[in-house]
Structure formats: structure tokens, C-alpha cells
Amino acid sequence: MDPVLKVRDVCLSYHTLSGETPALSHISFDLMPGEFLSIVGPSGCGKSTLLNLIAGLIEPECGSITLKGKTVSSGSTSVGYMLQKDHLLEWRSIYKNILLGLEIRGELTPEKLAHAEELLHTYGLDRFRDARPSQLSGGMRQRAALIRTLVLEPELLLLDEPFSALDYQTRLNVSDDIGKILKSSGKPAILVTHDISEAISMADQVLVLSARPATVQKVVDIHLSVEKRTPLTSRNAPDFKKYFNLIWKELNKNA
Structure with a gap:
């Protein structure tokens, strides 16, 4: 089975009068059909910038992003974007x-x-x-x-911290609802979040980015031993804490 999304060696820098600020450095990953990917990383590392690149809102300085074999470009109607x-x-x-x-x-x-x-x-x-x-x-x-x-x-759904403005209880319930909706729709999706528990509970994979300029520090495959998995039931899985500790350590390697 071929990936629905291919991100290959993507780089981006911000250019201002005061100089150049590298944001993303040689980012590569795949997203398979129906897969849910969460992206976590330090604040300001470029998570939302990466989503903007995948949506075709900005262009990478190097590398390529293809969706079902076609280069992502501005004005694309193949990507749905859900904001904060x-x-x-x-x-x-x-x-x-x-x-x-x-x-x-x-x-x-x-x-x-x-x-x-x-x-x-x-x-x-x-x-x-x-x-x-x-x-x-x-x-x-x-x-x-x-x-x-x-x-x-859309052929791909992007979610940029869509639950961050909600109180904790509502956030849990809404993430559970939306997780179920996306699974039933079969749409591949990418979620950017600061919440490690949310990332694990919703995803098939978690992509851990380093501090800016962001690189792919680790890709964690999530396999939770729970029947009829949903975002809420995932949090009760015996191995949930193991994944949380693994991702926490990755995020704090260079802290």
C-alpha cells in the first residue's frame, strides 16, 4: 500500500530584515491511507508551519510534499484544515x-x-x-x-490544536467524539498538539519534532492493548504510560 502523503527532505527558513531564521530542517515522513498521525514538539519548533506547508499555504525552500502522487500547491481543495x-x-x-x-x-x-x-x-x-x-x-x-x-x-484532514480553547472535561469528550468521527470516515488525519496524552490517545503514530530548526527526532508507533479503541479508552490502556514516558523523554532530551 502506497502512502497517501509523502513529505521528503522539507526545509524552510523565515527571512526578515534582521536575517534568516531556520524553522524546519530536512523533515521526512509518510502518512498511510486512513492513518492518524499526531505531531508534538517544543513550543515554537514549527509544528503549525509544517501543517501550513502540507496545506499548500506556503512553499518549502527545499524538498517535496505530495498528496496521492501530486505536489501540494496553493489553492488545493484536497486538504481540509481545522484550526484552533x-x-x-x-x-x-x-x-x-x-x-x-x-x-x-x-x-x-x-x-x-x-x-x-x-x-x-x-x-x-x-x-x-x-x-x-x-x-x-x-x-x-x-x-x-x-x-x-x-x-x-477532503483527501486529508489537518487539525491544528482544535481542542486547546476548551476546558479539560469538554476537551476529553470532544477529542473522543472527533476521533471516532475520523475513524468512521476513514480519512487520514494529522493533529498538532502540545498535549502528549492527547497525541497518544488519538494517533496511530506520534511524530516527535526537535527544537527549532525542527528535525524529526523520533517516530513512535502506537499499539495500545485495548479492545474497541477510542481516544478515551486509550487512556486506560496498561501500556499508555509507557508511551507517555517515552515521548516525554524525547521532548526533554535537550531541555
Whole structure:
């Protein structure tokens, strides 16, 4: 089976009047179909920059990024991007917010609208279709933001700390919900997070980046001995602590 995403020898530096700041140094990894990858690393090491490169929002100075064999470029509609804030528009209903991307693309076809209805029903937001974003909890808003992304049927989903603004209990519940949604959809996904437990509980692999300029310090395959694994049940696995300690040590090697 071929990787859906190939990142090869990617480098990037920021250029300002005061000089050049290396951000990413020779980053390489693969993402397989249906796989969930978490990325962790020290603050400011370039995790979000890496997602922006994969999304085609910026170009690498060297190396290549291909999605299903095609070079990722600006304006690509193959990548869905879920940010820290849900960016729902208050003057639109939840249903209208979910249709925003389709509306912008001119894809409000009967088939796409039926798919939107299916997602609303499947993920428990059909009762809130006419509500405004401010009438929903933070967790429900994030679910709406995810449906808005999934209705575009991206080939890859990027998540940049989408749960960081939520309180701890809500964060656990929403990450569990979204983890289940992504597994059922079969979409490959990449999550950037500062939370080691969250990274382990949601991922098939954890990519550990070094301090800036970021390099791939270690790739950890996650195999938890738990039946019917979900992000919440993963945290109760006997070997969860082993993975946590391993990744913690990697992050603090050069501290």
C-alpha cells in the first residue's frame, strides 16, 4: 500500500530584515491511507508551519510534499484544515455555516446537500441546524466546524490544536467524539498538539519534532492493548504510560 502523503527532505527558513531564521530542517515522513498521525514538539519548533506547508499555504525552500502522487500547491481543495478557533460566522445558522465552503466553491448540488444532511444527522447536530453559533457549547461548535470541513470531502484532514480553547472535561469528550468521527470516515488525519496524552490517545503514530530548526527526532508507533479503541479508552490502556514516558523523554532530551 502506497502512502497517501509523502513529505521528503522539507526545509524552510523565515527571512526578515534582521536575517534568516531556520524553522524546519530536512523533515521526512509518510502518512498511510486512513492513518492518524499526531505531531508534538517544543513550543515554537514549527509544528503549525509544517501543517501550513502540507496545506499548500506556503512553499518549502527545499524538498517535496505530495498528496496521492501530486505536489501540494496553493489553492488545493484536497486538504481540509481545522484550526484552533472554529471561525463560525455568528450571522449564519449552523446549517448555513456548514454549507459555507460548498457555497464558496459553487458546489451546492443535491448530492452535496444530501451529504451535509447526513453528516448533521450522524453527528448529532440536526436538532441545532437553525441555531446560531453563540447558542452552542464549545464542543458542539467544534463538531460543526469539523462537519463543515468533512462535507468538502477532503483527501486529508489537518487539525491544528482544535481542542486547546476548551476546558479539560469538554476537551476529553470532544477529542473522543472527533476521533471516532475520523475513524468512521476513514480519512487520514494529522493533529498538532502540545498535549502528549492527547497525541497518544488519538494517533496511530506520534511524530516527535526537535527544537527549532525542527528535525524529526523520533517516530513512535502506537499499539495500545485495548479492545474497541477510542481516544478515551486509550487512556486506560496498561501500556499508555509507557508511551507517555517515552515521548516525554524525547521532548526533554535537550531541555
